[in-house]
Amino acid sequence: MFQRPQHLLSRAAASYRVVLFEEPLFPQDQAGLPRLDLREMAPGVQVATPLLPPDWDEGRRDAALRELLDDLLAGQAGGPVAVAWYYTPMMLSFSGHLQPAVTVYDCMDELSAFRGASQGMQLLERRLMQRADLVFTGGRSLYEAKRGLHPSVHLFASGVNADHFAPARQPQEDPADQRDLPHPRLGWFGVVDERMDLDLLRAAAERRPEWSFVMLGPVVKIDPASLPDLPNIHWLGMKGHGSLPGYLANWDAGIMPFALNESTRFISPTKTPEYLAAGVPVVSTPVADVVRDWGEDGLVAIASDAEGFVAAAEATMARPRAEWLPRADVRLARISWDGVWAGMDALIHQAHAARGTDPSPTPATSLTL
Structure with missing residues (x-):
């Protein structure tokens, strides 16, 4: 995933020596634990991942994390x-x-x-x-x-890094794992977790069995068995950030079927402007920030149930790009x-x-x- 933290930290590295201290992982192989795994995310950005024994209590974990953090910072030049x-x-x-x-x-x-x-x-x-x-x-x-x-x-x-997604506005080679999927293709990229309305996704796919729903990203904090298993929903897993324009170039719409619950009450999805930068029309459930920042300007179609979602997707896919893309570009240039x-x-x-x-x-x- 290359989202807000990665975008900001890679830019901060022009002025700072950036150390990203991640949340700990708990490997089953406890040899040499606790320790830090160090890697470079981008030039000037060092990522430190603590590895701790899984059976330690919270107090012992915090003590170990403090010691690992202090040792890491002691080795940093610059005071x-x-x-x-x-x-x-x-x-x-x-x-x-x-x-x-x-x-x-x-x-x-x-x-x-x-x-x-x-x-x-x-x-x-x-x-x-x-x-x-x-x-x-x-x-x-x-x-x-x-x-x-x-x-x-x-x-x-x-x-938004519009330049990264701009190639999707031109013909791109279709990735192998979606090459044989029929159009229209409605795609999602991002984490699949409790914020996604899986019932709405299932119902929309049932209403349009001829459509292909292409789902990219890891499944987190929910049981993979809970994912709707329909012939026209394609769970293709996590993809590299650099490969996304190739997928988006061959989609007919981007979808954001967010559930409306406490975990989505305050979200402002980074993928909204990324879809638009790729030249892909967007349909979303009525998440507050999406409605106010994009829906009210007619740049994202909004629907709250499966029937409305399908109708909104049909309407937004039928709109000529010239009707909405220039206005989207004006917005994207400011952010x-x-x-x-x-x-x-x-x-x-x-x-x-x-x-x-x-x-x-x-x-x-x-x-x-």
Whole structure:
């Protein structure tokens, strides 16, 4: 997956030495544990994945994670951490002793509403809000929910790398695993989890057995056996980010069949502008941010049930590109990831100035948790 964190961190690496400390994994082979697996995600971005024994309790895990984190940072040149950038409050349980110059909370979603979320997440988020200098939100609904909880909350809805998806607007070789699927093809790429309305997907496929529903991405936190098993729904698994334009170029529509529940109440899907950048018309269920940011402008078709979803897909596939694509391009030009990062970086430098610190003379460390 190459989404908001990857886009932002790869750009941050132009100014910072970026260390991404991931959530731990628990391998069955416990030889040499605990330890960190280190790799480079992009130039200047080091990814550290903690590996811990699966049978340790929470206290022992946090102690080990703190020690692994301290050892990792001790080996970083450039002095103390200039920016601690949090994506989940849960990381505060073992990193709260750090004293970065600036603390950022980039809130992409209401994680406490997700399936399996820790009961302590809301408490840790309150503590993180107290420590943070800046809070960024990944969508309008999240901004409205968080802006009263901190004096410096800023809306940064997800951007788009339009150049990456632009090749899909021209003929591309059809990937082998979808080459023989009949048109029209309606496609999805992304994580398949409790946020997807599998009943709606099944019902739409039943109503149009001649359509091909192409589903790309990993199945997470739900039983794979719960996926609708119909001849015209094709679960093709995870694909590399670089291969997506080849798939999209051969789709007739992009679909976002999100369930309407607590886990989708605040989402602002990154795939919305990515579909449009690929020149693919989009149909979605009425997720609040999609409706307000894209549906009201007629750039995404909206439907709340299977019958309406099918009708909306038929209508949006029939629309000439010239009717909607130029307007979409105007919007896309305003939300590049370069622009999103530039706005964030300016606020981070203001926060440094307010604290009397300056990360610019040397490649300071930015720690992402």
